[in-house]
Amino acid sequence: MKLVPLGDRVVLKQVEAEETTASGIVLPGQAQEKPQQAEVIAVGPGGIVNGKEVKMEVEVGNTVIYSKYAGTEVKMDGTDYIIVKQEDILAVIK
Amino acid sequence: MKLVPLGDRVVLKQVEAEETTASGIVLPGQAQEKPQQAEVIAVGPGGIVNGKEVKMEVEVGNTVIYSKYAGTEVKMDGTDYIIVKQEDILAVIK
Amino acid sequence: MKLVPLGDRVVLKQVEAEETTASGIVLPGQAQEKPQQAEVIAVGPGGIVNGKEVKMEVEVGNTVIYSKYAGTEVKMDGTDYIIVKQEDILAVIK
Amino acid sequence: MKLVPLGDRVVLKQVEAEETTASGIVLPGQAQEKPQQAEVIAVGPGGIVNGKEVKMEVEVGNTVIYSKYAGTEVKMDGTDYIIVKQEDILAVIK
Amino acid sequence: MKLVPLGDRVVLKQVEAEETTASGIVLPGQAQEKPQQAEVIAVGPGGIVNGKEVKMEVEVGNTVIYSKYAGTEVKMDGTDYIIVKQEDILAVIK
Amino acid sequence: MKLVPLGDRVVLKQVEAEETTASGIVLPGQAQEKPQQAEVIAVGPGGIVNGKEVKMEVEVGNTVIYSKYAGTEVKMDGTDYIIVKQEDILAVIK
Amino acid sequence: MKLVPLGDRVVLKQVEAEETTASGIVLPGQAQEKPQQAEVIAVGPGGIVNGKEVKMEVEVGNTVIYSKYAGTEVKMDGTDYIIVKQEDILAVIK
Structure with missing residues (x-):
């Protein structure tokens, strides 16, 4: 079973925070x-999508920073996923 | 009797949750x-639809993840249906 | 006297609920x-209509499911009518 | 002196309610x-009007049902008028 | 010194209410x-203006009914003016 | 150092109010x-700008009336500036 | 590792406030x-971006004044960054 997103949606899987790594990314909480x-x-x-042309810019395997605010959490086969619109992805980490 | 949706609307029938299945999808509640x-x-x-071209991407028989927030519940012939706009469908499960 | 709706508006007359019919449609209340x-x-x-091309999809005599939220009630010659925009009609029952 | 409305605006004069007429229209109050x-x-x-082409559909002398919500009341030469946008007129009574 | 409005804005000067005139216009207050x-x-x-073509319909010297809600009051050389957008002018009195 | 505004933004410097001048402009406060x-x-x-063509109408050196509501205050080299969008400028004083 | 912003987004790094410098920019707090x-x-x-053509006007190395309101804070390799949309950048300091 796999999730096939519609339109400009993207399925994400959260990266485990490696808090002990010196160069790890720390994402401070924010109210909104x-x-x-x-x-x-x-x-x-x-x-x-909603009357506007959307070109997908991210690719499977990218590590991204996203804004969780508008996402929807889904658990499938014991794994947690988040479905977001591409516009909720802020940047790719390279 | 059957429901014939207008415009970009889709009639859905909720899948019974099989909570004992190991690979079953669990959809955690969310405030909004x-x-x-x-x-x-x-x-x-x-x-x-509302001045914008909408192409329908889902098909009868698809199993989908949808956002219940904007849907409308209808009971017909003893069965519960939900009528949503296609944009409220997040992904197809294949 | 009759009501001639403007633009994308539709005049509806509520169907009497036949609660004892086994296959009757039951529409549960919802907050919004x-x-x-x-x-x-x-x-x-x-x-x-409002700068957007609207093509009317419903016909006189159709039985429809509509969202009452944005409608306006009018009583004429002792009969109650509801005037809605076509986008507030969710589906036709056939 | 007369009122010459701009754009898609329409000047209305409320019809006196003839409450004793059997076939009179009764318009129940509504919150919004x-x-x-x-x-x-x-x-x-x-x-x-506001960047959108508006074609006027009503004519002087029509009796109409309108939504008072967005209108502006004006009294001139002892007579009360209401100025509405055409989109606030729901139907013509014929 | 004079005020030269930008875009679709119009500079107005309130007409003194002549309350004793039989045919005077009386404008009742309204909440909004x-x-x-x-x-x-x-x-x-x-x-x-704001991406939309606006053609000015009013002329210097017109007497108009306007909606004060969105206007801005300015006093220059001892005179009070109101700057409104043309869409806030409802009708011309002729 | 100088501020170079982006898009349809304009950098303003507030004119000192000369309250004793007979023909001075007095701008009464307003709630919003x-x-x-x-x-x-x-x-x-x-x-x-935001998908809409904006042509700049004001010039350096103009004295303008603006709506402070959406502006952002910046202090540079001991001087206070306000950065507004051109649409927040109501009129030029000539 | 580096942050590659999508669409019209810009990665910023806050400039240390040099409060003792006479000509330093002081940015007073504001409610919104x-x-x-x-x-x-x-x-x-x-x-x-969101159906609208956006041309990037800022360049790497520019010092800018931005509106923090819509930005998202990210910490990577011990450095704090802010990701904003270009429309939230008000001016370049030259």
């Missing part, structure tokens, strides 16, 4: 939106 | 929107 | 919008 | 918008 | 917007 | 927006 | 948005 580091698991086809 | 697993029962024609 | 079963009495011409 | 029966006194030119 | 009678003092050039 | 008299210090390039 | 001085670290590609 909680940024998160995650791996891209599946990417929707893009195209016309 | 409750994601749900459902089967697609009927799909509207799409076309121009 | 109360879905309703009704008969289409008159249909506006559609065309450009 | 109070529908009203009125006669059309003057009609704006339409054209481009 | 207070309609007002005023003379047009200066008219902006119109053109593209 | 406080109009202000200011000198234009720098003007952004305009162009496509 | 706190303007900030920062250095541009990375700039997204721009292009079609």
Whole structure:
């Protein structure tokens, strides 16, 4: 079983925080939106979404910073996923 | 009697949660929107909806994850249905 | 006297609930919008409404499920009508 | 002196309620918008309003049902008028 | 010194209410917007305003009914003016 | 050091109120927006801003009336500036 | 590791306030948005963002005044960054 996102949606899997790593990313909490580091698991086809052309910029395997605020959590086969719109992804970590 | 949705609307029927299955999908509650697993029962024609071209991407028989927040519950012939807009469907499970 | 709706508006007449019928539609109440079963009495011409092209999809005589939330109740010649925009009609029952 | 409405605005004059007439229209109050029966006194030119093409559909002398919510009351020469946008007119009574 | 309005803005000067005149216009107060009678003092050039083409319909010297709600009061050389957008002018009195 | 505004933004410097001048402009306070008299210090390039074409109408050296509501105060080299969008400038004083 | 922003997003690094410098910029607090001085670290590609063409105007190395209100704080390799949309950058300091 796998999740196939529609439109401009992206399926993410949260990266385990390695708090002891000196160069690890620490994402401080914030009142309105909680940024998160995650791996891209599946990417929707893009195209016309809500009347606007959306081109997908992220790829499966990317590590991204996203804004958790608008995402939806789903658990499948014992794994937690988050489904977000691409516009809720702020940056790719390279 | 059957429900024929208008525009970009989709008629869904909630899938019974099989909580004892190891690989079952568990959808944790969330304050603002409750994601749900459902089967697609009927799909509207799409076309121009609120001035925007909408192409229907889901098909009858698909199992989908949807955001219950904007849906409307209808009971017909003893069965519960939910009518949502396609944009409230997050992903198809394949 | 009859009501001739403007633009994308539709005049509806609520269907009497036949609660004893086994296959009757039961529409549970909901906090934000109360879905309703009704008969289409008159249909506006559609065309450009609020800058957007609207094509009327429902016909006089259709039985529809609508979202009562945005409608306006009018009583004429002793009969109650509801005037809604077509986008507040969710599905046709066939 | 007369009121010449701009854009998509329409000048209305409320019809006196004839409560004793059997076939009279009774408009029940509603929390958010109070529908009203009125006669059309003057009609704006339409054209481009707020960036959108508006074609005027009502004519002077029409009896209409309107949504009072967004209207502005004006008294001139001892007569009360209401100025509404055409989109606040729900139906013409014929 | 004079005020030269930008875009679709119009400079108005409130007309003194002549309350003893039989045919005078009386503008009753309203909770959300207070309609007002005023003379047009200066008219902006119109053109593209907020991405939308606006054609100025009022002229210097017109007496207008406007909705005071969105206006800004300015006092210059001892005279009070109100700067409104043209869309806040409801009708011209002729 | 100087401030170079982006897009449709304008850098303003508030004009000292000369309260004793007979013909001085007095700008009464208002609950939602406080109009202000200011000198234009720098003007952004305009162009496509938020998907809309904006043509800059004000020039460096203009004295303008602006709506302070949406502006941002900045102090540089001991001088206070306000950065506003051009749409928050109501009129030029000539 | 580096942050590669998507769309119209810009990665900023806050400039240390040198409070003792006579000509330093002092940014007074404000209830709704706190303007900030920062250095541009990375700039997204721009292009079609939310259906609108966005051309990036800032460059890596620019010192900018931004509105912190909509930004997201990220800490990477012990350094604090802020990710904002270009429209939240008010001016470049030159």
